[in-house]
Amino acid sequence: MIPQEILLKYNATIKTFEKDATLFSENETARYYYQIVSGAVKMNNYNEDGKEFIQGIFYKQQSFGEPPLFIDIKYPASAVTLVKSDILLIDRQAFFQLLKEHPEIHLNITQSLAKRLYYKAIIASEISSQEPAHRVLRFIDYLKNDVAKTSGDFTFKVDYTRQQIADILGLRVETVIRVIKSLEKQGELKIIKRKVYR
Amino acid sequence: MIPQEILLKYNATIKTFEKDATLFSENETARYYYQIVSGAVKMNNYNEDGKEFIQGIFYKQQSFGEPPLFIDIKYPASAVTLVKSDILLIDRQAFFQLLKEHPEIHLNITQSLAKRLYYKAIIASEISSQEPAHRVLRFIDYLKNDVAKTSGDFTFKVDYTRQQIADILGLRVETVIRVIKSLEKQGELKIIKRKVYR
DNA sequence: TGCAATTTATGACTTAAATCATAATGATAC
DNA sequence: GTATCATTATGATTTAAGTCATAAATTGCA
Numbered sequence: 001m002i003p004q005e006i007l008l009k010y011n012a013t014i015k016t017f018e019k020d021a022t023l024f025s026e027n028e029t030a031r032y033y034y035q036i037v038s039g040a041v042k043m044n045n046y047n048e049d050g051k052e053f054i055q056g057i058f059y060k061q062q063s064f065g066e067p068p069l070f071i072d073i074k075y076p077a078s079a080v081t082l083v084k085s086d087i088l089l090i091d092r093q094a095f096f097q098l099l100k101e102h103p104e105i106h107l108n109i110t111q112s113l114a115k116r117l118y119y120k121a122i123i124a125s126e127i128s129s130q131e132p133a134h135r136v137l138r139f140i141d142y143l144k145n146d147v148a149k150t151s152g153d154f155t156f157k158v159d160y161t162r163q164q165i166a167d168i169l170g171l172r173v174e175t176v177i178r179v180i181k182s183l184e185k186q187g188e189l190k191i192i193k194r195k196v197y198r
Numbered sequence: 199m200i201p202q203e204i205l206l207k208y209n210a211t212i213k214t215f216e217k218d219a220t221l222f223s224e225n226e227t228a229r230y231y232y233q234i235v236s237g238a239v240k241m242n243n244y245n246e247d248g249k250e251f252i253q254g255i256f257y258k259q260q261s262f263g264e265p266p267l268f269i270d271i272k273y274p275a276s277a278v279t280l281v282k283s284d285i286l287l288i289d290r291q292a293f294f295q296l297l298k299e300h301p302e303i304h305l306n307i308t309q310s311l312a313k314r315l316y317y318k319a320i321i322a323s324e325i326s327s328q329e330p331a332h333r334v335l336r337f338i339d340y341l342k343n344d345v346a347k348t349s350g351d352f353t354f355k356v357d358y359t360r361q362q363i364a365d366i367l368g369l370r371v372e373t374v375i376r377v378i379k380s381l382e383k384q385g386e387l388k389i390i391k392r393k394v395y396r
Numbered sequence: 397t398g399c400a401a402t403t404t405a406t407g408a409c410t411t412a413a414a415t416c417a418t419a420a421t422g423a424t425a426c
Numbered sequence: 427g428t429a430t431c432a433t434t435a436t437g438a439t440t441t442a443a444g445t446c447a448t449a450a451a452t453t454g455c456a
Contacts, residue, residue, distance in 0.1 A: 070312035076319045113311040114268035120318045121274045
C-alpha cells in the first residue's frame with residue numbers, strides 16, 4: 001500500500017467502478033498499478049472445463065496485480081469488483097518513476113510481494129493433499145488472521161459465499177457446505193452466521 | 199540472481215554442502231540471503247500426517263527463501279540440498295545494505311519475487327481442481343519451459359522422481375505413475391527416459 | 397559383478413468427494 | 427409483501443483417486 005498523497009503527486013486517478021466491473025482481463029498487458037480506496041476486488045481465472053478459480057480477494061488499502069508490471073508478462077488472471085469500488089490507478093511509467101524516487105516505497109512493495117509469496121507458500125502446502133475439512137478450516141483461519149487484520153473490519157459487506165470458498169480451495173459447493181456443517185457440529189467452527197465469518 | 203562479484207564485496211561467503219544437508223528449517227528466523235552457485239536445493243515441509251510437500255526446487259543461479267528476509271516471519275518451509283551444492287550466503291544486514299546501495303539490484307530482486315508470484319498463481323490455478331493427468335502434464339510443461347530455460351541445461355543430474363512429482367502436486371506415487379504411463383500411451387508425453395523428461 | 401536399496405509398476409479393494417437432482421431458506425427488487 | 431433470484435441444504439449414486447499389498451526393474455554402492 002502506497003500513501004495516497006504520494007500517489008496523487010504522480011498523477012494517480014481514482015475511478016469508481018460498479019459491482020462486477022472488470023478492471024483487467026487474463027492475458028492483457030499490465031498498464032497500471034491498482035490500489036483499492038474502498039470496496040473489494042477478486043482475481044480469478046477459468047480453467048478449461050469452465051470452472052472458476054479465485055486467486056485472491058483484495059480489500060481496501062490493498063494493491064493487486066503488480067507482478068505483470070514488473071516483469072514483461074500478461075496477466076495470469078482477471079480482476080473483477082465484488083462491490084461498487086473506488087480504485088486508484090497509476091500509470092506504469094509513473095509508478096516506476098515513483099519507485100525510483102522513493103526507495104522506501106519500493107521496499108514496501110517488495111515486502112508486500114514477499115508477504116503474498118509467503119502466504120501462497122502456506123496455502124499451497126495446506127491446500128495440496130489435505131483433506132477438505134482441513135482446507136476449509138485453514139482457509140477460514142487464514143481469513144481471520146490475515147484479511148481481518150489488514151482490512152481491519154472483517155464483517156465487511158463482501159463476505160465469501162460457500163461457492164467462492166469452493167472456488168478458492170478447488171472443491172465443490174456441496175462439499176464445502178457439508179464440511180462446514182460437520183465442523184460446526186463438532187464445535188470446531190464457532191459461529192458461521194451465513195456467509196459471514198466472525 | 200545477484201552478480202557474484204557484487205555479493206563478494208559485501209562479505210558473501212560460498213559454502214559447500216553435501217547432499218541432503220539442511221540449509222535452514224521451517225519456523226527458523228531468516229539470517230541469510232541464499233544463492234546457488236552450483237547444485238540444487240528443494241524447499242519442503244511436512245503436514246500433520248507426515249506427508250511431504252515440495253514448495254519448489256531451485257537450481258544454479260537462483261536465489262530462494264527471500265520472503266522471510268523482507269518481512270519479519272519464520273521460514274514457512276525447510277531448504278535441503280538435493281545434490282552436493284555450492285551455496286553463496288550473505289548476511290541479512292549486508293543484504294539490505296547492498297539493496298540500498300544498488301537500486302537496480304533491488305529492482306532485480308523485486309522482479310524475481312514478482313516472477314515467482316506469477317508462477318505460483320499459474321500453478322495454483324492449474325493444480326487446484328484439475329484432474330491429475332492435467333496436473334502432471336502441466337507440471338512437466340512448466341519444468342520444460344521454466345526450469346530448462348533458467349538453468350540452461352535440463353537433463354541435469356537432479357531430476358524428479360515420481361515420488362517428488364507426487365509430493366509437489368499433492369498426489370500419490372501410484373497415481374503419478376499411472377498417469378504418466380497412460381500419457382505415454384496416448385502419445386501426450388514423448389520420451390520419459392526414467393526420471394528424465396525431455 | 398553382484399547385492400541392497402530405491403524407484404517404478406500393477407492389481408484388488410475401499411472410500412471419500414464429485415455429480416446429479418431437488419428442496420428449503422434467505423436476500424433483493426418491484 | 428410478494429415474487430424472483432441466489433444461496434444453502436440434503437439425499438442417492440457414481441467414480442476416480444487413495445490405500446494396501448506385492449512384484450519388477452533400475453540404480454548405486456561395496
